[in-house]
Amino acid sequence: MARNLLAKAGRVQIPPVKPETTSETAPNPVAPAAPPRTGLAMKPKTAPGTLMGFMANQSEAMKENELLRTQAARFEGAEPTRLLDATKVVASRWANRHSSSFESADFAALKEEIGRAGGNVQPIKVRPIPAGSTGGVGPSYPPGDAMYEIVFGHRRHRACLELGLPVLALIESATEQELFVQMERENRNRADLSAWEQGVMYTRALDQGLYASNRQLASAIGRDVADVGKAISLARLPQAVVDAFHSPLDLQFRWAKPLNDVQQSDPEGLLKRAKSIAGKGLTAKEVLGVLTGAGQGVGPSYAPLAKIDIERDGAVLASITTSVTGQVNVKFNQKLDEVKKKKLAALIEAFLK
DNA sequence: ATTCCAATGGATTGGCATAT
DNA sequence: ATATGCCAATCCATTGGAAT
Incomplete structure (x- = not known):
């Protein structure tokens, strides 16, 4: 199972991502979540056995060369963290946050924490928007006015913006697809993105041609196509x-x-x-x-959810409940002897006819 | 040119396992 | 109990090649 996932991820050239820790501080030239991937150089030492076998057959010189390339690649395009003017940082066009995300108690707590610390301790990640190009959102930016697009850390950035604080950011160049994959992974690793928000993000990526199909998208982000499909169908409601x-x-x-x-x-x-x-x-x-129109004879009968109590003299003898998927459960609050159970079975049988 | 068929890719579904 | 992740089975649509 896990092996399968790794194989998938490997095929689309996504190095394993370890969750960021809060102890990380600047300067840190090596992005923990995103060593740039360029050809063979990105292959990690933990690559599948086939690759190990292949590597073992290389000459010493070639192996050394490979090692150097790998090391160089990790620094390629990476820069230390810097304090950026939060107003010069914009949400990426793949931004998936619904406005409610910035109204929750969670966000308020994050904002307060950042306010107390005088800024975000854990850096966000951004990529430079080339001068004159159209960035993630909005019109193009004038040359000389450096702008950055958020790869991940939208909530931290928003908190800094609202507090009027500069935002600590790790700057690294990334292609559109890399940006999307990193953003998606970071969000999912943090487990604070709703199904619908994920769906919106996926839908946007598909609609804008970043991926040709659900399957390709799922494969790129190391996710099951079934779950991608569910998220998308929620977003398309x-x-x-x-x-x-x-x-x-x-x-x-x-x-x-x-x-x-x-x-x-x-x-x-x-x-x-x-x-x-x-x-x-x-x-x-x-x-x-x-x-879902439960109980109205329209569409499938999902979940009328209201509980029905069967009472006598004020005491609840039994109750009928319905699960979200439409399963109806009857619970008796008293013991039934075998005779009564058989009688009940006969009643149910007749009822279901 | 048309039809048939197999291969392929994409999507959906339902079930199971695990985590909360 | 519920939510989520994963997977196999299945269905559907498309494509390309062979046969007619």
């Missing part, structure tokens, strides 16, 4: 459907299928229901239940 949730960040991977089933079978009904509950303060699961 109509805006009204996304708006029905308190925040798009509430959308879960596993809801992609039920929502898309309804989108296929009853698009008008879906939109109607979505608009009718927008801003009503329902929980995400309740929204899902309404959107």
